[in-house]
Amino acid sequence: MTYISRRPRRNRKSAAIRGLVQETTLSVSDLIFPMFVQEGSGLKVEIKSMPGIYRFSLDTLLEELQEVTDLGIQSICLFPNYPEDKKDKHATESHREGTLYLRALSTIKERFPDLALMTDIAMDPYSSDGHDGLVENGEILNDATLEILGRMALAQARAGADILGPSDMMDGRVGYLRDLLDDAGFSRVSIMSYSAKYASAFYGPFRDALESAPRFGDKKTYQMNPANVREALVEAQLDFDEGADFLMVKPALSYLDVIRTLHENFDLPIAAYNVSGEYAMLKAAAQNGWLDGPRAMLEVLLSIRRAGAKVILTYFAKEAAELLQGK
Numbered sequence: 001m002t003y004i005s006r007r008p009r010r011n012r013k014s015a016a017i018r019g020l021v022q023e024t025t026l027s028v029s030d031l032i033f034p035m036f037v038q039e040g041s042g043l044k045v046e047i048k049s050m051p052g053i054y055r056f057s058l059d060t061l062l063e064e065l066q067e068v069t070d071l072g073i074q075s076i077c078l079f080p081n082y083p084e085d086k087k088d089k090h091a092t093e094s095h096r097e098g099t100l101y102l103r104a105l106s107t108i109k110e111r112f113p114d115l116a117l118m119t120d121i122a123m124d125p126y127s128s129d130g131h132d133g134l135v136e137n138g139e140i141l142n143d144a145t146l147e148i149l150g151r152m153a154l155a156q157a158r159a160g161a162d163i164l165g166p167s168d169m170m171d172g173r174v175g176y177l178r179d180l181l182d183d184a185g186f187s188r189v190s191i192m193s194y195s196a197k198y199a200s201a202f203y204g205p206f207r208d209a210l211e212s213a214p215r216f217g218d219k220k221t222y223q224m225n226p227a228n229v230r231e232a233l234v235e236a237q238l239d240f241d242e243g244a245d246f247l248m249v250k251p252a253l254s255y256l257d258v259i260r261t262l263h264e265n266f267d268l269p270i271a272a273y274n275v276s277g278e279y280a281m282l283k284a285a286a287q288n289g290w291l292d293g294p295r296a297m298l299e300v301l302l303s304i305r306r307a308g309a310k311v312i313l314t315y316f317a318k319e320a321a322e323l324l325q326g327k
């Protein structure tokens with residue numbers, strides 16, 4: 001008789017024991033829910049390529065936020081949708097006093113003071129070129145863009161933002177924004193930098209939501225090449241040195257190795273953006289009955305945590321919160 005002394009299955013024999021040996025957990029407090037706001041009233045417009053995700057006018061957004069916070073979600077990230085006639089080359093609307101986005105931020109902060117309110121810093125929702133930076137002769141200008149991002153950042157900080165999310169990938173923007181904020185007395189406003197943001201096909205549905213696709217070319221001169229991971233270390237080191245409070249990897253699923261690499265090399269909290277296309281493909285398969293949606297969702301979110309992300313930005317936040325609370 002030969003015995004098998006090491007039997008890993010013993011640690012899987014009941015739910016209780018599986019619970020004891022579970023290495024990674026997912027909790028509602030890890031999640032940031034990205035939400036979309038648009039002009040108007042009484043509106044809740046479903047985004048075709050993102051079933052279950054809507055663009056809200058400010059009034060319905062506040063109702064939705066009641067539901068979101070009742071589920072225990074404590075952090076959201078807001079993105080605006082602007083009509084074409086509000087867009088221009090300089091993204092003027094991004095920092096105009098009284099503009100939709102800034103009004104939405106201050107109203108949310110007033111009504112939900114405990115919510116961690118994250119913003120987006122980039123020109124694309126307001127740019128007639130649909131690019132994240134200022135375009136001149138077909139080129140995206142770096143340093144001239146920083147000035148515009150700076151105006152957005154100060155306006156958002158004044159409106160009550162807790163965390164600013166520069167998603168533009170211009171060089172030097174974290175340090176530039178940090179200095180501006182500190183000079184203006186906003187040293188307590190955080191920066192979650194999109195450190196390793198890749199030029200990805202998985203942003204398609206988001207660009208539908210914002211109607212913000214680039215009018216020409218692509219974003220490859222500022223977003224990273226999906227083939228590179230060492231370059232992510234360079235970007236992350238810069239953001240670390242320039243004062244970022246969180247380092248983000250985006251997208252998440254095709255970049256779990258990048259999440260792991262940043263987790264191993266930096267002691268800041270790592271965030272990952274489970275982007276629109278990742279949401280869309282799971283939803284599409286689930287709607288077709290090709291896979292079990294809720295199980296696949298939890299597996300995906302857990303894998304992002306296991307790779308080393310503490311924070312996950314995900315359109316699944318509400319559904320995940322419901323499941324985690326056993327609703």
Ligand code: PBG
Pocket residue numbers: 120121122123124132167168202203204205206207219274275276277
């Ligand atoms: C743009 C921005 C994008 C996303 C967040 N901010 C798209 C892009 O870079 O074109 C994508 C988010 C998603 O796909 O869910 N500054």
